[in-house]
Amino acid sequence: MPLGQRTAGDKSESRYCGVETDFNEDMPRLLDFNFSAGFDFLLTPLMNPTYRPSLVATGSEAAVLPFAGSDLVLSPAQWSSHVVGKISSWIDLDSEDEVLRQDSETVLRQEIAWASHLSLQACLLPSPRGTSCGNYARCVNQILQGLNNMQLWLRVPLEKSDDDAMDGNSDQAIGGYTDTWQWWNSFRLLCEHHSQLSIALDVISLPSGNSLGRWFGEPVRAAIIHTNAFLTNARGYPCLSKRHQKLIAGFFNHSIQIVVSGNEVHNTSMGTLECSNHTNENSDDTSRHPLRSYLDYVGYLYQRMDPLPEQERFELGYRDFLQSPLQPLMDNLEAQTYETFEKDTVKYSQYQRAVCKALMDRVPDEKASSITTVLMVVGAGRGPLVRASLQAAEETGRKLKVYAVEKNPNAVVTLHSLVKLEGWENVVTIVSCDMRSWNAPEKADILVSELLGSFGDNELSPECLDGAQRFLKEDGISIPSSYTSYIQPVTASKLYNDVKSHKDLLHFETAYVVKLHSVAKLSPSQPVFTFTHPDHSTKKSNQRYTKLRFEIPRDTGSAMVHGFAGYFDATLYKDVHLGIEPSTATPNMFSWFAIFFPLRTPVCLQPGSPLEVHFWRCCGSTKVWYEWCVTSPYPSPIHNCNGRSYWVGL
Amino acid sequence: MPLGQRTAGDKSESRYCGVETDFNEDMPRLLDFNFSAGFDFLLTPLMNPTYRPSLVATGSEAAVLPFAGSDLVLSPAQWSSHVVGKISSWIDLDSEDEVLRQDSETVLRQEIAWASHLSLQACLLPSPRGTSCGNYARCVNQILQGLNNMQLWLRVPLEKSDDDAMDGNSDQAIGGYTDTWQWWNSFRLLCEHHSQLSIALDVISLPSGNSLGRWFGEPVRAAIIHTNAFLTNARGYPCLSKRHQKLIAGFFNHSIQIVVSGNEVHNTSMGTLECSNHTNENSDDTSRHPLRSYLDYVGYLYQRMDPLPEQERFELGYRDFLQSPLQPLMDNLEAQTYETFEKDTVKYSQYQRAVCKALMDRVPDEKASSITTVLMVVGAGRGPLVRASLQAAEETGRKLKVYAVEKNPNAVVTLHSLVKLEGWENVVTIVSCDMRSWNAPEKADILVSELLGSFGDNELSPECLDGAQRFLKEDGISIPSSYTSYIQPVTASKLYNDVKSHKDLLHFETAYVVKLHSVAKLSPSQPVFTFTHPDHSTKKSNQRYTKLRFEIPRDTGSAMVHGFAGYFDATLYKDVHLGIEPSTATPNMFSWFAIFFPLRTPVCLQPGSPLEVHFWRCCGSTKVWYEWCVTSPYPSPIHNCNGRSYWVGL
Incomplete structure (x- = not known):
């Protein structure tokens, strides 16, 4: 069952928690046992780890491969939802020993083929043994080409580098030799950044923050936490260091699933769960799972996460999704686009503050009632900057004459209704024209525009304002000024x-x-x-x-x-x-x-x-x-x- | 006029020799003067080197650009055949000085546009000033995209590295900093290996042989030799060191044109040309060109080159031309292909020698008349290995029974005529069959095949011989054996x-x-x-x-x-x-x-x-x-x- 709820509608993968197990031929019992403790999925070997193809007599090729259980023992749906296949960890495709190398390739292919047959969502590949993993990568790359939707998680140990360990200075540079990111990098470059090749981080020890940060740009799908990484709290229960907690929060935020691994090293069966500060209401002491208290702690960390701010929640669907930049000069924006952007109250209050300051600089208090400032909004759209400017005039008590210049004839229609609706007819003149070709009847004191793209000049603000500058007074102000x-x-x-x-x-x-x-x-x-x-x-x-x-x-x-x-x-x-x-x-x-x-x-x-x-x-x-x-x-x-x-x- | 003839039909570009000149507004005279001395083309500035766009008053934009001469002064054909445009060498697109940078870009574009207008075959770009040539490369890369057929030769100094100079040990490693190959490499990587971007090597001093060798895999089109690189021979004439001579021979062999550059530093006008060992029959002392004796020496080196061996001449047209490897197993070869390969007498005499040695090892002299060796040619084609085997039998006096196995039914037709023509009916049995599926009536002592591709096993010799091995005796011999x-x-x-x-x-x-x-x-x-x-x-x-x-x-x-x-x-x-x-x-x-x-x-x-x-x-x-x-x-x-x-x- 999921670790809990952070916020309404939280659909992150990271609410599921797995457990790593040894090879077990009784899959239904194994699944039941871990399920009832609250784990969502198993990371478990598919094949008997003693099997070696080269030891099988050539005559007996028809023999059944020693898999843990068939698709009759567990239903395909169970296999697919609750099991991540752990590829035999003894394999070594870059061994100098040719027999071992060939056995490894054979078994790797047999296990992946079996996992595909069962429609598993993922298999865990053993860690490469360094950056020299050419043959391992070649074989996996071949397999990836014809794979169904299954992900292959490459196990990569997350370790402090030897350099760190040797001189005890954790701020020191990471030595190239033990930077396991390099293992991953070699492997994925050889496999051409294949989208089904991802990472399961094996959290052994914690390197520096900068070193950890790299991984959040990489396709990490799971993080394996070992029971011996846990500390013991005052009540004898497992807990994690602040740095580990921070890392786990990072995993949760990046949809990375936690997998608990190892033996129970905190004997909590004596204590009563109720004393713990991270109890689980469904606790059941009768058939206690040795890793239950670790899972409970992970669940506690998950539930303790801050809820996502509203804006972040709104933007969830846009995360890491590529969009083409707008071309508002060439194309005319649609009503919906205008509406979305107009909701950004922070932006318009900044504009209003800027116009206020400009108005006060142009017109001293004593002349506020005699001088009328000419302000032109170039690229007025449906009028938000016209409104912000008029509000600034009101706030500062300055007299304003506004030209609203807009090239999009559709937006001009809306502008007209707005002016009528608000009763601005006497102060706002609407000009349906491209600012680059407009012949202004007078010059402006202030030119207000919002032509900026994400990269500043990428929606051609410089070219547009060059065109508009003709009708700005010599000492006039442009908002923005740079x-x-x-x-x-x-x-x-x-x-x-x-x-x-x-x-x-x-x-x-x-x-x-x-x-x-x-x-x-x-x-x-x-x-x-x-x-x-x-x-x-x-x-x-x-x-x-x-x-x-x-x-x-x-x-x-x-x-x-x-x-x-x-x-x-x-x-x-x-x-x-x-x-x-x-x-x-x-x-x-x-x-x-x-x-x-x-x-x-x-x-x-x-x-x-x-x-x-x-x-x-x-x-x-x-x-x-x-x-x-x-x-x-x-x-x-x-x-x-x-x-x-x-x-x-x- | 060309430097001379090496061998009949020598069409290499390297038989043309150019000369580098200063800016000269009288192009017809400049061309005449250098032509009459025997040079084939000029490497000459197109634009007055004092021109700077930023110094021209903005009002006078209509002014004519200061080019050396128009297409009325020289005909387009003359421009195209005899002039390589030398882009102003003062330009520096990676300068910190923005005015210089912009002047440089303007002039570069103006000159290339002018050279394109004149249909020049090439322009010489000044050397980049190190590996940091991002803006220069960006501008050239933009120009390359829309260029006609013109080549752009990037001038690259060929120099001994500083490391060499410092410790006087020329066998020492080249220091990264002064390896001008890096300048070229940065530039061409930024320009994505554009096929119209090539190299003019400016031979300043000679690095080691390995360092020089790199350039012969790069698109070097010209080599500029300076007069001060020449030594003086016993008669006072210019000549080059052995190492320079070797380099120039390399240039000739790789179709790289020589350009002579610099002032006359050997005063040969006193001596008589007839004494020199490299006289030119067209010598004319009346209006002597100061660089004539350098050209004569280059011509002498050219004519002294060894003629190409016949095989090399035959293969000239195939040089650096990509061909798809044959697939003789999937496809049937054509008669013409068989004929070409059968002409390779060296190959068949090696096979004959091998069969001789095998026959003598299988059958001692005393049993030569009693034992008949069974030899199978698998992949017999039109029969050249059958002939070689029979000749080996004759040479060694051994008795032979030959099976000629061939899967190409068309080649089998030819085989039959050959056997009839040569009267081999009693010794040769023709088998029209794929060796992998043939049921041989007896086992062979010797299996002869020529199934090798350029990469050995790439025409599937291993797979074919695995199939044929069935009908080789336990102690039989395969030719080839590995x-x-x-x-x-x-x-x-x-x-x-x-x-x-x-x-x-x-x-x-x-x-x-x-x-x-x-x-x-x-x-x-x-x-x-x-x-x-x-x-x-x-x-x-x-x-x-x-x-x-x-x-x-x-x-x-x-x-x-x-x-x-x-x-x-x-x-x-x-x-x-x-x-x-x-x-x-x-x-x-x-x-x-x-x-x-x-x-x-x-x-x-x-x-x-x-x-x-x-x-x-x-x-x-x-x-x-x-x-x-x-x-x-x-x-x-x-x-x-x-x-x-x-x-x-x-």
């Missing part, structure tokens, strides 16, 4: 695989809007391009080129860069800003997800070697586009040359 | 680009038969798979797995591995062998070119870091295939998983 894009390298195997699934170059050279979740941020973000408005320089250009150098913390170990997460931060006016750059993000704003720039070939970073990245913003006569590449540790191709794959239309 | 495949890592940018041009995975996972020429062999070849016949072991399998580790000589510097060259060596009988493995290749045999296994992503090797490679031979019920991958310095995908792209049908 904006800057940011990037940071990320591990994002889910996103990479989703891009790869299209099997073309185009998708690898496209930027995506995405709610980042299963992503490891490897280094703080850095600024890329900045635009300032108004810009009165003569030889101005909206082309940009930036070269960035990221250093990844040494205690991270090696890590895979699948691409770059992009953000923006905008200065609306003076100290009023708005943005999604993680370290300064405006709280509770939902108008923008991050942007993701993929890399055609992920770049593996070794500890201490910097990542050098180039980004270009290029402008043609009909379109604007980005190009990007990596030059260190080794050069990548330049992505999206001439905007061949991805561009924003002017 | 064969081994070999591979070595190579730089082969031409082959890589040809594979890439198909734009699919299939071609990157296919092995090709190819006459290797523009290839740098980076390390000696190593054995991969060995098959021995007959093989009486019980659990035999034709699956194979080998892991190899290649160390590249430290003085090579870094190098790109585009794939692996494959070969075979076969032991026919005892000390009689046959093969194409370079260090032991049978001379003057032309039946087999090498095989080439490409890598989907070329692997860049740094000095001292080994290359770890895995090769598998996999067998299914209907096909045999290879899989291959690299695991060090970093893992590649496993190529050709399950034989999805390339396989040999059973």
Whole structure:
């Protein structure tokens, strides 16, 4: 039964908890026993571990393979829902011993074929024995090509590195040799990031936080916790260290299932469960399961998790889902899109604050009743910035004349009704026109726009505002007054695989809007391009080129860069800003997800070697586009040359 | 005019010699002057080197660009045949100075556009200023996408590394920092190996032989030799050191054009040309060109080259041309194919020697007249091995009974006529049957076959001989008695680009038969798979797995591995062998070119870091295939998983 409920509608896989068992021919009893203790699934060997194909006399090839139980003993539905097949752990496909190697391949194929026959959802592959796992990976890769929906979980030990152990300094760099992430990385590169190859982390000991963080960008499906990792609380019951608790919370948040493994090392059968602070109401002392108290503790941790904030819950369905960025200049937005964005009250209150400050700077208190400020909203949409501006005028007691310029004729219809409905006819003039071609009847004191994309300039705010700048007074104010894009390298195997699934170059050279979740941020973000408005320089250009150098913390170990997460931060006016750059993000704003720039070939970073990245913003006569590449540790191709794959239309 | 003739029909580009000049507005005179001295083309700036776009007043944008001469001054044909455009060498697209960077990009685009307008065959791009050439590469990459047929030659200095210079030990490893191959490599990786991006080597000083060798696998089109690289011979004329001569011979052999550059540093106008050992019959002292004697020397070196051996001349058209390997088991060969292979007399005389030795071992002299040896030719084709065997019998005075087994019914027709024509009816029995299914009426003493492909077992000799082994006597002999495949890592940018041009995975996972020429062999070849016949072991399998580790000589510097060259060596009988493995290749045999296994992503090797490679031979019920991958310095995908792209049908 699930570990419990965190919040209404919690459908995360991580509410199920499994248990690792030895080989047992009486599968129904094994399942019953663990089920009644509250475990949801078994991680159990499918085949007798003493079996070796090479020891079977060649004459007896017709003999039945020594599997734990058939699909008559348990129903196919039981097998499929409650058993993860544990592939024989003695296999070693990279052994020097050819007989062992061939036995291993034979058994691996037999067990996977059997698991497929039973429609198991997953099998656990034994850990590779280092990075030199070529033959193991070749065999698994062959199997993956023809596999049904089954996942293969590669067991990977999570360990402190030897370097750490030797000098007892846990902040020290991870030595390449014992960084088990490398084992995983070799294996998955050989298997070409196959989407059915994932990870079961075997939590042996805890490396540094940066080192752990990498895994949240990788396809970890399960975490195996050993009973000897548990401490003992004052009442004699198992509990986990703060660091372990934090890690487990991370697993829960990333839909990673916990599997309890090992023997009972806390003798709790003497005590009474009722004393424990993590009792389970269904407890039943009569046929006590030796691992019951560990499961109870995991359930307690699960139920203790903070509920998801409303915004996060709303965005659950968007997590790690690739969306094409809007092209609001080329395309006209739909009513529903306007409506969604207009709900972002935080954004509009920031605009209102910025307009207030600008109005007070333009018009001193003593002239508030005599001077009328001309404010133009360029890209007025259905009017939210018109409203914010009028509210700012009211708040500051300034007189305002508003032009609402909008190129989308459908939005203009709505604008007209709004003005009528609110009785703004005397202060608001609606202009149905592209701001780049409008002949304004007078010049503006303040130009207000919200043309920013997730990457700041990617919805062509610079080009639009260049066009609008003609009708801004020499000393006029643009809100926003500047904006800057940011990037940071990320591990994002889910996103990479989703891009790869299209099997073309185009998708690898496209930027995506995405709610980042299963992503490891490897280094703080850095600024890329900045635009300032108004810009009165003569030889101005909206082309940009930036070269960035990221250093990844040494205690991270090696890590895979699948691409770059992009953000923006905008200065609306003076100290009023708005943005999604993680370290300064405006709280509770939902108008923008991050942007993701993929890399055609992920770049593996070794500890201490910097990542050098180039980004270009290029402008043609009909379109604007980005190009990007990596030059260190080794050069990548330049992505999206001439905007061949991805561009924003002017 | 060309440097001369080496052999009849020599069409190599390298018979043309160019000269590098300064900017000169009088193009017709410049061309005349250099032409009359014997140079074939000019490497000359197209634009006045003092021009800077940023210095031109913005009002005068309509001004004419300061090009050396228009298409009215020289005809388009003259421009195209005799001028290589030298892009302004002051440009620096990776400068910190933004004005210089933008001027550079503007001028680069203007000059290339002008060169395209003139239909020049090539332009010379200034050398990048190190490996950090991201913006330069981005701009060139953009230009390459829309370019006509023009080649862009990236100038790359060929220099001894600093490391060499510092300790004066020229055998020492090249330091990464001054290895200019890295400059090229960064640039071309950023430009995705674009086929119109090639190299002009600027020969400044000579690095070690291994370091030089790398370039012959890269797309070098021209080599610029400076007058100050020349020594002075006893008569005061320019000449080159032995090492330079060897390098220039290498250039000639790889169709690389020489360009002479610099001022005259040998004052030869005093001497008489007739004394020189490399006179040119067209010499004309009246308007002597200062670089004439350098050109004469280059011409002398060209004419002094050894003529190509006949076999090489025959194979010229096959150089670096990818061919699909034969599938003689699935497909029936055509008469023409048989005829071509039968002309390989060296091969058949090796077979004859092997059969002789086998016959003498089977039948002692004293029993020569009483014992009849049963010899079966399996895969007899049109009969060349039948003839070789009969000749061996005659040579050794042994009595022979021959079965000629052939599955191709068309070849069997020819076999019948041959037997009739030669009067072999009493000794030769023709069997029209697949050797794998033939029920032989008696057992053979000797089994002779020629089922080998370029990679030994790749035409399924093991599977065929397994089938034929049934009718070989317990102590019978197989000719060949064993064969081994070999591979070595190579730089082969031409082959890589040809594979890439198909734009699919299939071609990157296919092995090709190819006459290797523009290839740098980076390390000696190593054995991969060995098959021995007959093989009486019980659990035999034709699956194979080998892991190899290649160390590249430290003085090579870094190098790109585009794939692996494959070969075979076969032991026919005892000390009689046959093969194409370079260090032991049978001379003057032309039946087999090498095989080439490409890598989907070329692997860049740094000095001292080994290359770890895995090769598998996999067998299914209907096909045999290879899989291959690299695991060090970093893992590649496993190529050709399950034989999805390339396989040999059973």
